[in-house]
Amino acid sequence: MKSGGHLIVEALEQQGAERVFCVPGESYLDVLDGLHDSNIPVTLCRQEGGAAMMAEAYGKMTGRPGICMVTRGPGATNASAGVHVAQQDSTPMILFVGQIETGMRERDAFQEINYRQMFGSIAKWVAEIDHAERIPEFVARAYSVAMSGRPGPVVLALPEDVLVETAPSKQVPFIEPVEAYPSSEQLNKLEQLLADAERPIAILGGSRWNDKARQQFEKFAVARGLPVACSFRRQMLFDHLHPNYAGDVGIGINPALRAHVEEADLVIMLGDILSEMPSQSYELLSIPVPNQKLVHIHPAPEELGRMYQPTLAINASPIGICEKLAERTSVPNASAIRAARVEAVHADYLKWSGARPQVAGELQMAQVMDFLESELKDDAIFTNGAGNYATWVHRFHRFRRYGSQLAPLSGSMGYGLPAAIAAKLKHPEREVLCFAGDGCLQMTMQELGTAAQDGANIIVVLVDNGIYGTIRMHQEREYPGRVSATTLKNPRFAEIAAAYDFYSASVFDAEEFELRFKEAKASGKPALLHLHLDPEAITPARSLSDIRKAAMEQA
Numbered sequence: 001m002k003s004g005g006h007l008i009v010e011a012l013e014q015q016g017a018e019r020v021f022c023v024p025g026e027s028y029l030d031v032l033d034g035l036h037d038s039n040i041p042v043t044l045c046r047q048e049g050g051a052a053m054m055a056e057a058y059g060k061m062t063g064r065p066g067i068c069m070v071t072r073g074p075g076a077t078n079a080s081a082g083v084h085v086a087q088q089d090s091t092p093m094i095l096f097v098g099q100i101e102t103g104m105r106e107r108d109a110f111q112e113i114n115y116r117q118m119f120g121s122i123a124k125w126v127a128e129i130d131h132a133e134r135i136p137e138f139v140a141r142a143y144s145v146a147m148s149g150r151p152g153p154v155v156l157a158l159p160e161d162v163l164v165e166t167a168p169s170k171q172v173p174f175i176e177p178v179e180a181y182p183s184s185e186q187l188n189k190l191e192q193l194l195a196d197a198e199r200p201i202a203i204l205g206g207s208r209w210n211d212k213a214r215q216q217f218e219k220f221a222v223a224r225g226l227p228v229a230c231s232f233r234r235q236m237l238f239d240h241l242h243p244n245y246a247g248d249v250g251i252g253i254n255p256a257l258r259a260h261v262e263e264a265d266l267v268i269m270l271g272d273i274l275s276e277m278p279s280q281s282y283e284l285l286s287i288p289v290p291n292q293k294l295v296h297i298h299p300a301p302e303e304l305g306r307m308y309q310p311t312l313a314i315n316a317s318p319i320g321i322c323e324k325l326a327e328r329t330s331v332p333n334a335s336a337i338r339a340a341r342v343e344a345v346h347a348d349y350l351k352w353s354g355a356r357p358q359v360a361g362e363l364q365m366a367q368v369m370d371f372l373e374s375e376l377k378d379d380a381i382f383t384n385g386a387g388n389y390a391t392w393v394h395r396f397h398r399f400r401r402y403g404s405q406l407a408p409l410s411g412s413m414g415y416g417l418p419a420a421i422a423a424k425l426k427h428p429e430r431e432v433l434c435f436a437g438d439g440c441l442q443m444t445m446q447e448l449g450t451a452a453q454d455g456a457n458i459i460v461v462l463v464d465n466g467i468y469g470t471i472r473m474h475q476e477r478e479y480p481g482r483v484s485a486t487t488l489k490n491p492r493f494a495e496i497a498a499a500y501d502f503y504s505a506s507v508f509d510a511e512e513f514e515l516r517f518k519e520a521k522a523s524g525k526p527a528l529l530h531l532h533l534d535p536e537a538i539t540p541a542r543s544l545s546d547i548r549k550a551a552m553e554q555a
Contacts, residue, residue: 009031216322466535
């Protein structure tokens, strides 16, 4: 017989959980006691939002649920930020939340929340375990739900009395995601649509990928003369220097790529749902019926036809369909016209990402990116949160390897630092670089302590312009000259990092960045480089003054 808390840990061990991210609380003390004797490492975080984002990032990297544990009430509300990321990003994740005793329900007990209501719209499944004997069943089901179809978060609430209740151990099967495969008829229809098309293009996104599937699709694209774009913050799904790569369909899309998609006569959308950001506010493809013929391939049948009515809908995971497409690469049908188009589309991408614009101020971010491209290995992992600073990564870094990017489709500020910590703990042998803005970092800055405590030797590249840059940009465009609530009074970030025993330095130009970056790598410690960027350098293409002037002239 074991207590409920110990049964939770045993169930996680049976499912091969690699790590638990948590902020402790008295509402799940028995689970913490179970972890004391477990072989599952525990990462102690500083705030539940950071813990949940670390778990979400772990789920992105492994394809299996990242595990987060938080206390009831405020712990759960803080953690909801990471749950929302997992929902929007289609990431498997399980959040365990402490809960009041079952006999105290509906009395407004201390920190009482109805978690089914709270998480109902952002989690795939929310449940409360009322009997210790059902814990193995619930945990196994949570793994299945989190990984199946379109992956996402599951929330399990753990009443205090259930955690100390005893029940027998129970062995449950190791849960694997169920792959969905296309039929031969669907593959034949896809082949016919491709054969008839003169200007096809593929857009890759979503989850349920692995490196093998990526390589299989790459070979298929070559055989069929197919340009391949990646969806918003999924650039790692195709080698950027591959001759078939077209660019990323995200915020600030290359105008040439947008034209290629709009002029295409066939769009193959694999793994993605092409929501607001990649669809350019639903204007890239007309909705609900696209102007182009559309083949939509997705692991969740409920996503097919939900927003776009496709010419051909295929219920298959990226892993499932790429395995079948790999069997068809020996029969190429790429015409000379298609081959020339592939070459032209890739040339447009190289021109766009190869531009090195000069911006206001001493610090030239293009030069910083040039240095990083030459300094880092292809398997270096880039993470970021949300903000205009991320444009420098998305546009100018050339992702070469699967698993080299962690970024939130949900646009959640503060994501980059927790994600980088999770990445370094999973892959200590790889370089992990966190890009963050000054506003973005301060959402989860306390997790610098987590990195220091766990020996996660990440490098944080903090791009500080003293403003909430994205909001200021929109503000100047919509209300030119009327600045409100977007100016930041920032601390001396390098000194804060040094207090956590980071290597740290303030950087004012690209030449200094090169020197400090090499010192950071050699330091054997986590590092933070505080880059001071002129607020006028709001985007690679336009300054704040340019945006304000254009808005005033239009008014």
